[in-house]
Amino acid sequence: MSCCAPGTEAAAEIGWDPSADEIRLASRDLGEGLRQTDLSVPAIHCAACIQAVERGLGKLAGVESARVNLSTRRVAVKWRGDGPPPLFTTLEGLGYPAHLFEPETGEEDPEQTRLVRALAVAGFCAMNIMLLSVSVWSGADAETRQIFHWISAALALPALLYSGRIFFASAWSALRVGRTNMDVPISIGITLAFTLSLYDTLHHGQHAYFDASTSLIFFLLIGRTLDHIMREKARTAVRGLARLSPRGATVLRGDGSRDYLPVAEIEPGMRLLLAAGERVPVDAIVEEGVSDVDCALVSGESALQPVKAGASVRAGTLNLTGPLTLRATARAQDSFLAEMVGLMEVAESGRTRYRRLADRAARLYSPVVHATALLTFLGWMIATGDWHRAIGVAIAVLIITCPCALGLAVPIVQVVAARRLFENGIMVKDGSGLERLTTVDAVAFDKTGTLTVGRPTLTQTHIVAPDAMGIxxxxxxxxxxxxxxxxxxxxxxxxxxxxxxxxxxxGLGIEGRSGSSLYRLGRASWALDEGHEQHGTVLSKDGVLLAGFTFEDTPRPGATETVAALRDAGFGVSILSGDQVPAVAALAENLGIADHQGGLLPGDKLGALERLKTRGHHVLMVGDGLNDAPALAAAHVSMAPANAADIGRSAADFVFLHESLSAVTTAITVAREAGRLIRQNFALAIVYNAIALPIAIAGLVTPLIAALAMSLSSVIVVANALRLRAGRIHKQNAGVNAATRQAHRASQTDLAPVR
Structure with a gap:
């Protein structure tokens, strides 16, 4: 017998918990005493599960936050303290056994395999029972009907035991800890339908509803499998990004020796050897060598970027023409590629107001439906005295009100929208940003690096002494x-x-000391003593002018078309910039923007946004710099390019990868279409229940018809969400979409256009 600890899957099955040291080693140090532990919780499958897990872990001492990602069945727990909280014991008590999360290795998805197999068994059984039911409905004699009923019972049993266990196991895990979830009434409905049908078969009844119980399982599994597959499609983008990171790199030691280390063991400061054809493992600076690098992942730029000593390279970019010696500047988990993967995962797991509404509906569902079914049973018993008829109607009520459509209404649309934006080079950092973007009526742009390419060139210098340029x-x-x-x-x-x-x-500049002198490079009003009339960027020594610099920048690709499209669509467009007033005015005139302000400090930008807010505007702020971060965080919704300062990307809700500013109109278009589809899905789910429930209570549907109606509502919701991928353009967004396509064609650095 091996003395090793059981594997992660086995551990989850037999209840083995890792030690505190193992949990600490598997946790990520986030700094300032905060650590993050990622757990795999396979039993999570719905909104009620998410709420139970997040609430349960959130109550533990030392836990700062617990966030569930439904697609990966992963829980990210942030905690402080000398030792980890009792995470595994708590989850086991809640009915959700867990193990330490391990990144997927590209192997077959076991959950999808399990769902497809269960779906196949349920489909086979339901199909054959339906064929037998046709003969019964056609008027088979009593003996033939009885034989067909027994054959149907034999076919229904494996469907219940094998395919139905997906729902039974989930329901039991909730009930045994005193909770309910949406699988509880489903399991009750399936079991009651089978039991009542078996009773009727034993007593030679004319009708049996084995077809209802098996069809219910079959159609429920269709919805659950579709949901899983859709989430897997969303995760394809994350896996594709993760594959761009090599498994390791050759490290050049101080004594000249070389080691090949896993990418997770590469530390900042290590020297790396990168051959032509290899991808950059972590963010780094080139120390030696000359090459051409494919940076399409970072900027969407199709042209190769030449690099030499001193150039920065990002993780995931491809070295093409020559060997390079690099010095790592970040760990793998802190590099650009890891940040992009994190953005996609956050986008998928973020919950908007609509999803919170769905959570509340799902939480209220079980007690309401149980009470409705019980009252229906009692009402029919009082009215007819027929317990058989009463329980049949109650079963139909349980089945027809299954909230699958409501549960799918938001996540399906959100996943599809995030994937569509990703395909167009836009990362969704905050899931609620999609909702907030639908209400935007004004757009405020920073100038340098946002409306312009952010790569100004020095056009004029006035240097007093040669060493001033060196400073x-x-x-x-x-x-x-x-x-x-x-x-x-x-x-x-x-x-x-x-x-x-x-x-x-x-917003001011950069300063440093040499001996007893203070040198400042930046805004003239900050760098120079009072009384100077110099404007623009200057170098000063102890407040005395040493040099002045003049720069020129060019508009970002797609800027003209994007601004025109926003203005034509009724959006208020403005520039809030820290640049010189004349430069801002010149660009504003070139782009046709009437509302522009230059020379703004970070606090001034906040004040401008606040004034727009008090006038009732919902503002989208688009910026890239360190001085834009407060405005990006304070705006109703915000967006930044991928080459923005780290703090700017962190504060933004959206990050776009390609050069073209058409990302702004693309994001607005997709967000509005997604919001419209979410509202439609909620309306469809509400209308369905408003119609179906009274009909079921009135006893006008059989359990079989109830199963078909419930499944049809889920299919309709999923099909409606998929229309977003079809690129259907809503009339109110037609102008924005047209301009988006025009801007994409105008830019040579676009990703694929909106489809």
């Missing part, structure tokens, strides 16, 4: 501001080496 370039090299990067690209300059205490101040 300016040395300061600029420490900043990600586009103007600073333009200065840092200047070659042939001897950099000042004695700068210290270098600090960047958002």
């Amino acid at each position: 300016a370039v040395a300061l600029a090299a420490r900043s990600r501001h586009p103007s600073s990067q333009a200065l840092a690209r200047i070659e042939g300059v001897s950099l000042a080496a004695d700068l210290s205490d270098i600090t960047e101040l958002p």
Whole structure:
């Protein structure tokens, strides 16, 4: 007998819990004493499960948050303390056994296999029972009818025991801890329909509803399998991104030796050897070598980007023409590629107001339906005294009110919308952003790096002394501001080496000390003493002007078409920029934007957004810089390009990968269409229940018809959600969609156009 700990799957089955040390080793250190543990919880399958798990874990001491991803059946728990909370014991007590999450290895999906097999068994049994039922309905004599009933019972039994266990196991896991979920009434309905049919067969009854119980299982499994497959399609994008990261890299040690390490063991500062044809494993800086890199993943730019010593490269980009020596600047879990994977997972698991409404409906469903079925049974007993008839009607009520359509109404649309946006180079960072984007009526743009490409070129300099340029370039090299990067690209300059205490101040500039002197590079009003009339970007020493710099930038591809489309569609369009007022005014005139403000500090941008808000506007803020982060976080909804500052991407709800600004109109179009389909799905589910429930209570449907009606409502909801992928354009968005397509055609850096 092996003394090793059981595997993860076996552990979940026999209740083995990892030790505290194992949990700590499997957890990710998030800094400041906060750790994250990812758990795999296979029993999660609906909104009620999500709520039970998140609430149960959230009550534990030390747990900061617990977030469920329904697609991956994964729970991300953030906690503090000397030791991990009792996560596994708590989940076991809630009826959801768990094990430590392990990234998938590309093997066959066991859950989908289980669902498909159960669906096949239920379909085979239901089909054959229906064929036998046709003979009974056609007027078979009593002996033939009895034989067919017994054959139907024999066929229904494996459907219940094998296919129905998916619902029975879920219902039992809820009941044994004193809870209910949507599978409880389903299981009761299936069991009662089979039991009543078996009773009628034993007593030579004229009707038996084995076809109802098996058909109910079959159609419920169709909906559950469709839901699982749709979520798997959404996860395909995440898996595709994850595959772009190599499994490891060759590390060059200080003594000249080389080791091949797994990508998870690469630390910042390690030197990596990258051959032509290999992908960059982590974010890094080129130390040696010259090559061309395919950066389409990062920016959507189809042209190859030449790199040499000093250039930054992102994880997942492809090295094409020459070997490179890199120095890692981030761990794998902190690199750009991991961030993109995280954005997709957050998008899929984010819950909007609509989904919270669905959660409440699902939570109220079980007690309401149980009470309705009980009252229906009592009412028919009082009215007719026929217990057989009363229980038959109660079964129909349980079956016909199954909330599958309501449960699918939001997640299906949200998954499809997130996938469609991803296909067009837009990452959804916050799921609620899709809902908020539907109410936007004004769009505010930053200038540099947003309306422009963010790669200004230095056009004019006024240098007092040669060493001033060395100081300016040395300061600029420490900043990600586009103007600073333009200065840092200047070659042939001897950099000042004695700068210290270098600090960047958002919206102002960057400063550093050399000896007792303070040098500032940035906004003239900040860098210079009072009384100077200099404008633009300057270098100062102790408040005295040393140099002035003039830059030029070009509009981002698709900017003109996007602004025109937004304006024609009735959106208010404005520019809120920290750049010089003349430069902002010139760009605004070029793009046809009447409302523009320049020279704004981060607090000024917040004030401008607040004024728009007080006038009743819902503003989409599009920005990229460090000084845009407060505005991005405060806006009704926000968007940033992939090359934005880290804090800007973190504050934004959407991140777009390609150069074209048409991502703005694409996101608005998809969000509005998704919102419309969600409202339609809720309306369909409500109308269905409003019609079906009174009919079932009146005794006008059999359990079989109830099963067919319930399944049809789920199929309709799923089919309605799939229309989003078909690219159907709503009339009110026609102008935005047309401009989106035009902007995509105009840009050479687009991903595939909206389909």
